[in-house]
Amino acid sequence: MAIGTDPEGVDTAERRLRLSRELIISAAVSFVDHNGLAALTMRGLGKELGVEAMSLYRYVNGREDLLEGIVESMVSELHLDPATMEPLNGWQGYLQWLAHGVRRIAHEHPAVFPLIATRHPAAPWLRPPLRSLKVVEDFLSELISRGFSDESAIAAYRAFSSFLLGHLLLEAAARTKHDVMAESLIQAGLSQDSFESSITQYPQVSRLGTSLSEDHSDNEFEASLENMLDRLDRTLAH
Amino acid sequence: MAIGTDPEGVDTAERRLRLSRELIISAAVSFVDHNGLAALTMRGLGKELGVEAMSLYRYVNGREDLLEGIVESMVSELHLDPATMEPLNGWQGYLQWLAHGVRRIAHEHPAVFPLIATRHPAAPWLRPPLRSLKVVEDFLSELISRGFSDESAIAAYRAFSSFLLGHLLLEAAARTKHDVMAESLIQAGLSQDSFESSITQYPQVSRLGTSLSEDHSDNEFEASLENMLDRLDRTLAH
DNA sequence: ACCTGAACACCGTTCAAGT
DNA sequence: ACCTGAACACCGTTCAAGT
Numbered sequence: 001m002a003i004g005t006d007p008e009g010v011d012t013a014e015r016r017l018r019l020s021r022e023l024i025i026s027a028a029v030s031f032v033d034h035n036g037l038a039a040l041t042m043r044g045l046g047k048e049l050g051v052e053a054m055s056l057y058r059y060v061n062g063r064e065d066l067l068e069g070i071v072e073s074m075v076s077e078l079h080l081d082p083a084t085m086e087p088l089n090g091w092q093g094y095l096q097w098l099a100h101g102v103r104r105i106a107h108e109h110p111a112v113f114p115l116i117a118t119r120h121p122a123a124p125w126l127r128p129p130l131r132s133l134k135v136v137e138d139f140l141s142e143l144i145s146r147g148f149s150d151e152s153a154i155a156a157y158r159a160f161s162s163f164l165l166g167h168l169l170l171e172a173a174a175r176t177k178h179d180v181m182a183e184s185l186i187q188a189g190l191s192q193d194s195f196e197s198s199i200t201q202y203p204q205v206s207r208l209g210t211s212l213s214e215d216h217s218d219n220e221f222e223a224s225l226e227n228m229l230d231r232l233d234r235t236l237a238h
Numbered sequence: 239m240a241i242g243t244d245p246e247g248v249d250t251a252e253r254r255l256r257l258s259r260e261l262i263i264s265a266a267v268s269f270v271d272h273n274g275l276a277a278l279t280m281r282g283l284g285k286e287l288g289v290e291a292m293s294l295y296r297y298v299n300g301r302e303d304l305l306e307g308i309v310e311s312m313v314s315e316l317h318l319d320p321a322t323m324e325p326l327n328g329w330q331g332y333l334q335w336l337a338h339g340v341r342r343i344a345h346e347h348p349a350v351f352p353l354i355a356t357r358h359p360a361a362p363w364l365r366p367p368l369r370s371l372k373v374v375e376d377f378l379s380e381l382i383s384r385g386f387s388d389e390s391a392i393a394a395y396r397a398f399s400s401f402l403l404g405h406l407l408l409e410a411a412a413r414t415k416h417d418v419m420a421e422s423l424i425q426a427g428l429s430q431d432s433f434e435s436s437i438t439q440y441p442q443v444s445r446l447g448t449s450l451s452e453d454h455s456d457n458e459f460e461a462s463l464e465n466m467l468d469r470l471d472r473t474l475a476h
Numbered sequence: 477a478c479c480t481g482a483a484c485a486c487c488g489t490t491c492a493a494g495t
Numbered sequence: 496a497c498c499t500g501a502a503c504a505c506c507g508t509t510c511a512a513g514t
Contacts (some may be wrong), residue, residue, distance in 0.1 A: 019478085042507060054508080055479050063507065117407065118352045122433045124412050125450040133433075133440050140442040154449055158458060166404025169355065174362050195360045195371075202371050204378035211392055212363040220396060231465065257497085280488060292489080293498050301488065480513070487506060494499070 019051065021059040025069045032070070032111050036176075042066075071116050074105050075131050080138040091146040092229050095156075098139070099164060099225055102129055106168040113172035117165055127161040129168065147236060156232050163228050171217050257289065259297040263307045270308070270349050274414075280304075309354050312343050313369050318376040329384040330467050333394075336377070337402060337463055340367055344406040351410035355403055365399040367406065385474060394470050401466050409455050 027049055032040050042063055046053035060066045078101050088094045106113045106129075116129045130136060136157065143153040199206055265287055270278050280301055284291035298304040316339050326332045344351045344367075354367045368374060374395065381391040437444055 041505090043505085052480055053506095054481085054510095057508075058478070114356045118356055118411070120411060120414065123451075127408055128411070133436065133443060137440040137443050140446065144442065150446055150449060154446060155454075155458075157450075158454075159462070162404035162408055162458075162462070164404070165407060166400035166402070169403060169407070170365055170400055173356070173358060173366070176358065198371065202375040204382065205371060205375050208378065208388055208392060211388060212395075213361075216393075216396075220393075220400075224397070224400070227465075227469065279486090281486085290499055291487095292491095292500085295489075296497070478514085480511105482509105482511090484509085485507095488504090490501105490503085492499105492501090495497085 019049070019055060019059060021069065022073075024049070024056055024059050025066070025073050028066055028070055029073070029109060029112060032115075033109055036111050037115065067115060067119065070112060071119060071131055074109065074112060074116060075129070075135060077105060078102065078130070078132065078135050080134075080142070091143050091148070092233075094142045095160065095229060095232075096225070098130075098135075099160075102164050103168055103171070103221065106172045107175060110172035110175040111177075113168065117169050127158070127165075129164050130157075130161050152232075152235055155235070159228060159232070163224065167217075167221055167224060171221070174215070174217070257287070257293060257297060259307065260311075262287070262294055262297050263304070263311050266304055266308055267311070267347060267350060270353075271347055274349050275353065305353060305357065308350060309357060309369060312347065312350060312354060313367070313373060315343060316340065316368070316370065316373050318372075318380070326380075329381050329386070330471075332380045333398065333467060333470075334463070336368075336373075337398075340402050341406055341409070341459065344410045345413065348410035348413040349415075351406065355407050365396070365403075367402050368395075368399050390470075390473055393473070397466060397470070401462065405455075405459055405462060409459070412453070412455070 024045070028040060028045055031045055031048055035044075041053075042056055043053040045066075046056055049056075056066075060069060078098060085097075088097060105116075113129075116131060118128070119131075121128065121131050126133070126136065130139065139157055139160075140153050143156055144150065148156065199209070205212070262283070266278060266283055269283055269286055273282075279291075280294055281291040283304075284294055287294075294304075298307060316336060323335075326335060343354075351367075354369060356366070357369075359366065359369050364371070364374065368377065377395055377398075378391050381394055382388065386394065437447070443450070
């Protein structure tokens with residue numbers, strides 16, 4: 001199967017796409033998915049795109065701006081879009097939709113999620129993982145238009161972001177492939193072996209080892225989410 | 239005021255302490271407290287200690303091992319020490335003590351806390367921020383000896399770590415001094431101004447700006463902790 | 477307009493050499 | 496035994512130069 005020549009006269013197979021901010025960011029996301037955050041360098045990403053590192057600086061304002069772009073591109077998937085969305089069952093339906101949307105992102109890009117979780121937001125009240133003005137605006141107006149007071153909407157926003165951050169950062173860490181973070185492991189050297197042998201000194205940990213490793217994250221997430229929605233409901237009816 | 243000469247014949251004022259792993263780690267913690275994680279380099283830390291970077295390699299197994307040492311030194315403050323501790327009021331007292339201990343660490347070292355939160359643990363079930371075999375062993379045996387079944391103790395461990403991680407990572411981010419993370423801000427350049435002007439496009443965010451910025455973290459933490467303890471109590475009595 | 481080569485100031489890390 | 500100088504292979508970033 002020969003590689004053809006397209007009408008424009010460039011070979012299609014390896015010819016790189018025209019560079020753009022969007023292309024660079026999506027290449028960076030896929031790079032991090034495969035190689036981990038620590039491996040993402042301007043030079044390495046340039047090579048992945050068939051270009052010198054310096055070319056990227058036309059489109060992103062340095063590495064920090066690239067990371068910011070990655071965060072923004074992921075979080076913008078959570079914008080409320082009335083055109084394409086099924087109707088929501090009240091504020092609880094909205095919070096369910098939002099929670100599962102963030103969770104899907106964390107599952108699809110576990111190696112990127114720590115970036116969303118720990119990069120310092122532009123304002124202190126722009127709490128991870130909901131790091132977008134539009135998302136926060138949607139959140140507040142959805143709740144306020146459905147009976148929340150200003151204060152209870154803000155309290156809900158704070159409780160909701162803490163809840164998502166704690167659960168999803170731990171789920172993402174558990175799902176990050178271990179070869180993606182080989183860097184830290186090889187460096188540890190002996191510590192993996194010494195870790196496993198030192199477990200025997202801790203009776204409960206040893207005894208419960210297999211149960212501790214079981215994954216119940218689906219059930220735990222849903223149960224905690226339900227609990228939070230119930231709490232919010234009670235404060236509403238106070 | 240002249241600098242004296244001590245009995246050993248070395249000048250006391252600037253003479254560096256004898257290097258050791260502990261000294262290096264505690265210097266690194268204080269360096270991160272003042273300058274942020276991104277500024278911590280082997281060379282810079284060496285200079286802080288009055289020594290070349292290469293000297294550190296006698297005591298720490300490279301930068302990754304240094305970061306691991308920082309995490310371990312912080313988390314080991316949470317070891318249960320019967321000798322020095324006031325008696326605990328049952329499992330609820332233990333969980334209260336543990337929660338407030340982790341919170342104190344997060345408040346004292348907000349720039350270090352993301353390290354505790356996001357470094358990949360040695361085992362997947364060693365969940366941040368309780369990243370220590372001894373702490374997990376204490377946790378499980380305290381609860382099991384006080385009436386928890388194996389399964390409910392493990393469920394409590396999972397819920398407790400998610401709770402602490404979400405709340406404390408956000409509290410730590412809010413408390414990290416903005417000049418400590420100047421690196422990301424200067425790089426952003428224009429984005430701080432454009433961010434503040436774009437706020438006007440979001441009515442709820444604009445209207446609630448000052449309320450959004452208020453700090454209720456003490457009350458929120460205590461209320462969420464109480465709620466969690468109540469939930470655990472109910473599953474115990476099921 | 478878009479990309480690159482060369483250069484600069486930094487990294488982490490190794491190792492032979494000093495004391 | 497403990498620390499260092501010099502070196503290596505990498506970074507991010509700038510800027511004049513190419514096409």
